[in-house]
Amino acid sequence: MNEANNHAEIDVPSESEMLKAAYRSSGLTIGDLAVATGLSAGTIHIALNGFRYRAGKANVAIPPDRTLVKLASALAIHPDVLRVHDRSRAADLLIEASRVQPPQEVSFASEREAKAAVAGRSVLVRQILGLFSADELREELERRDQVEHELLKREAEKDISETLMTDRWPL
Structure with a gap:
């Protein structure tokens, strides 16, 4: 059930509705978005729903530009869509973020330093796992494989439907 429906007095921001629609069609989980954006699950829920609770009362929460940019980037939302929702600054930030080059290859001053970095990462991986x-x-x-399979299936179905719509069949 949609929580916003329980709070008819709340005017959900249009950008939250747009984010939620993109999220639903993405096949991602909130956890996936949290990992991809570095945002907390709570922050993501607030941005998608457009409200937060304070003192037991739901209040409108307009996603800040930085949050909007991180989510838009992870959900492959075009900057022009942000402009339609009157978020030009966020659109500009999204364009700027897309121009940032990936980090350069890491180099170490010595082999000893490199081995220490590898050992540190190895310990961290073991702790997490x-x-x-x-x-x-x-x-x-298995869940990730299933999600990937569903996405591939949807893409194939979309390709077929686009082909059927563009090809002219003899009558």
């Missing part, structure tokens, strides 16, 4: 059981990791991999 240690939080999950083998069954949980297997289920997550």
Whole structure:
């Protein structure tokens, strides 16, 4: 059930409605978005729903430009869509963010420093993976495979429908 429907007095911001529609069609989870954007799940929920609770009361929450840009980037929303929602500054930031080059290859002053960095990352990976059981990791991999399969299936269906719509069949 949509929480906004429980709060008829709240005027949900149009950019939140746009974000929510893009999120629903993306096939991503809130967790996926959190990892991709570096935002907390709570921040993402607030941006998608357009309201937050304070003192037990729901209040309108317009997503800040930086939050909007991170979510728009992860959800592949074009800057012009942000402009339609009167968020020109966010659109400009999104364009600027898309121009940023990926980080350069990391170099180390010595082999010893490189080995220390690798060891540190290895420890971190073991700590993170240690939080999950083998069954949980297997289920997550299966879930991701299923999501990828569904996305590929949707793309194939879209390609077929576009082909059928553009080809002229003899009558």
